[in-house]
Amino acid sequence: AQKVTQAQTEISVVEKEDVTLDCVYETRDTTYYLFWYKQPPSGELVFLIRRNSFDEQNEISGRYSWNFQKSTSSFNFTITASQVVDSAVYFCALKPNAGGTSYGKLTFGQGTILTVHP
Amino acid sequence: KAGVTQTPRYLIKTRGQQVTLSCSPISGHRSVSWYQQTPGQGLQFLFEYFSETQRNKGNFPGRFSGRQFSNSRSEMNVSTLELGDSALYLCASSLTYLGRTSSSYEQYFGPGTRLTVT
Numbered sequence: 001a002q003k004v005t006q007a008q009t010e011i012s013v014v015e016k017e018d019v020t021l022d023c024v025y026e027t028r029d030t031t032y033y034l035f036w037y038k039q040p041p042s043g044e045l046v047f048l049i050r051r052n053s054f055d056e057q058n059e060i061s062g063r064y065s066w067n068f069q070k071s072t073s074s075f076n077f078t079i080t081a082s083q084v085v086d087s088a089v090y091f092c093a094l095k096p097n098a099g100g101t102s103y104g105k106l107t108f109g110q111g112t113i114l115t116v117h118p
Numbered sequence: 119k120a121g122v123t124q125t126p127r128y129l130i131k132t133r134g135q136q137v138t139l140s141c142s143p144i145s146g147h148r149s150v151s152w153y154q155q156t157p158g159q160g161l162q163f164l165f166e167y168f169s170e171t172q173r174n175k176g177n178f179p180g181r182f183s184g185r186q187f188s189n190s191r192s193e194m195n196v197s198t199l200e201l202g203d204s205a206l207y208l209c210a211s212s213l214t215y216l217g218r219t220s221s222s223y224e225q226y227f228g229p230g231t232r233l234t235v236t
Contacts, residue, residue, distance in 0.1 A: 043206060045227035091161060105174055106151070108161035
């Protein structure tokens with residue numbers, strides 16, 4: 001079975017603060033993909049990043065950065081200099097690449113509600 | 119390029135009724151996945167279709183069913199509605215199906231259908 005845990009249910013910050021959203025996962029598969037999605041109030045999930053389990057290189061995209069550490073099964077997401085428009089629910093997700101009962105299924109964490117105050 | 123569209127956007131039904139939700143994927147995408155989102159259970163995978171065949175199924179009762187047409191459009195049906203079926207139902211499309219290893223795999227989500235069962 002696979003599981004994704006986002007320990008922070010809600011985070012509240014003031015604009016321009018940096019914020020890190022934690023994601024810890026469990027899987028028996030040796031190869032898998034990890035994802036982050038953003039869900040603004042409109043409800044539509046927006047894809048942010050995909051990371052292959054073979055690639056532990058950290059990634060930066062503008063104000064967003066991701067830290068993947070296979071040794072601790074974590075895939076954390078940092079927003080630098082947060083803005084009000086970053087307010088949304090953020091989901092971490094896991095998809096295995098191998099066979100098994102979870103084959104092909106995307107498993108989501110419970111989500112972290114981020115509120116950025118002006 | 120048009121995104122994923124879902125109809126209707128909002129729906130109110132009574133217990134015991136049945137409902138059909140529709141999803142039109144991005145042009146050229148052949149895979150459609152369905153997810154249920156509730157405050158209590160979070161985002162849960164329902165099923166996935168590729169080339170008119172169900173490729174994977176989540177842990178939902180048989181009242182939840184789906185199908186995909188030759189033009190890749192998909193419908194999901196819920197029979198004998200229960201109060202607990204009230205949720206946001208999200209559809210996502212991708213070029214290929216979740217179970218296929220692909221470095222270019224990416225899912226795009228629609229705005230969802232908000233179903234309320236009274």
